[in-house]
Amino acid sequence: MKRILGIDCSPKVEKVVSGLLGENDEIQYEPFHDNIALNGYQMIILEMGKNQEHVVQQICKLRYACNFQNIPIILIHARKKDIPSQPYMIAGATEVLSLSDPLPAFKHIINGYLIPNREPLTEEFEYLDPFIKNTCHIMETMAGIEVEFKKVYFSNTIRIFGDVSGIMGLSGNAEGTLVVTFYWELAKTIVAKMMGMDAGAIDAELIHDGVSEIINMISGSTKKDFVGKPYHFEITLPSVVVGPGHQIGYLQNTSVAVLIFQVGDQSFALHVCINPKMTMP
Template sequence: MLNRIIAIDCSPPVINVLNDFLGDTITLESLSFKNIRELKDCRMIILQEGDEKPDLLKQIRKLRYACHFRNIPIIVFRTMENKGSMEPFITAGATEVISLQDPPAAIRQILSGHLIPNRQPLKEETEYIDSFVKNTCAVLKTVASLDVSFEEVYFDNDFKIFGDVSGLIALTGGAEGILGITFYWPLAQTIIARMMGTDEDKINAELIHDGVAEIVNMIGGTTKKDFVGQPYHFEISLPSVIVGSGHQLGHSDKMPIAVLVFRADSQYFAVQICLKPDPNGKTNGK
């Protein structure tokens, strides 16, 4: 049960606001950044901006990476209004920036919004997700001899995937949607090196770009075969790749996105899927 909120290096006024807001079912744990060990059962992370915290952006970024693609909100409290743009915090991986000067009711509403449980899976998602899980593991086992385990799935249309390299492919034809895969750089480098049978230090950005495109292409290609004759059968487009340390990938809130988190050794990656079945309930016969 996710019932822990971590407040990191927060002052008494912020802790008081949080205590006023939290009920009995959620535990507030006040920690110093250097004492953080595990975020797995964490439901929200609170940080506080301050003049004495020059490393706050680095901390946000480290925490976002440490979330391992889980949709844990990172909230930054500001103690002074209009001190500057909130954009650096958001691009570092924060979910929301709140001013401590805001009315308590507004703060409670914002925090409550981030504690709303994820939506339940749609019927079609329960029908097509297993195939993507199976084929993601199979593709990486086949091309990179990498043992991959499926860790969890969540359904949150608003969450932005934070990563270093993402491959995206449009699913078209009968069923339509999008398939994406996002890695942190070291795992992408490991996988492409294994695919090519070479050392990781020989894998440059161009090869990672190219290899991640090929991986998402193969996952899409093998999965569409599973859906022949079903309303989920799709065709794949040419893949696109986004490279950038800490880039954030969002989708339209009208698209029901399922985020699948996988683990390879001690590293994680995420697959994002949205697939709208063919309204005619058949394949397009291409």
């Protein structure tokens, strides 16, 4: 059974959405509130209010509450004319739909987003486990922070939800991209602990440098684990991207493993896109 949460939905939207879902889909409706819990839901349906800024803030809070889980946020409006979707997509919406859209297309889109993400194969943990181990080790030794690996899913999207990402290009026997992504407050906390400073003294420049160092250390440590194996890679100089809804380019025809880690009640993600170019003798 798929569980869907409808937020601030009018009776008209409730009727349309309920008619599009399968018999085994369960939808629960409730008003928006800041402490909304999204665990266990496979989709969020949000009806668009009239105030764009308010809707954008709602989407940002919902996306943050997803804790980097790939939960689609579908924004629905009742306006007959097309509206610019970019502000809502940048905030974290997955799709912007209108009640005036043809129902068959509406149903196809909704049900398409309810298809589960692919789970990792057993053999894929051959290269994922070292990234998990080293990420936890780096955080615990460099920042004194206890980190718990929560889950992994595969994604084909280049969108990253978070405020700041450290990026490392991989080349050599294996090529690809490694990206660590944080929301701002957790990044500030971790960087402050790494530098032995009070979080209030951490500015944007220090966060930039700290996130760059984190992805550099994770990459460098994991590289050593792959010596003599098909996944052995060389690393480039790290770079950092800041801003909500930013996008990262990945190798074509190579899926991205999204590893989610938890620190207290907050989360961060490591995106692993790696493809071995040759088989080692």
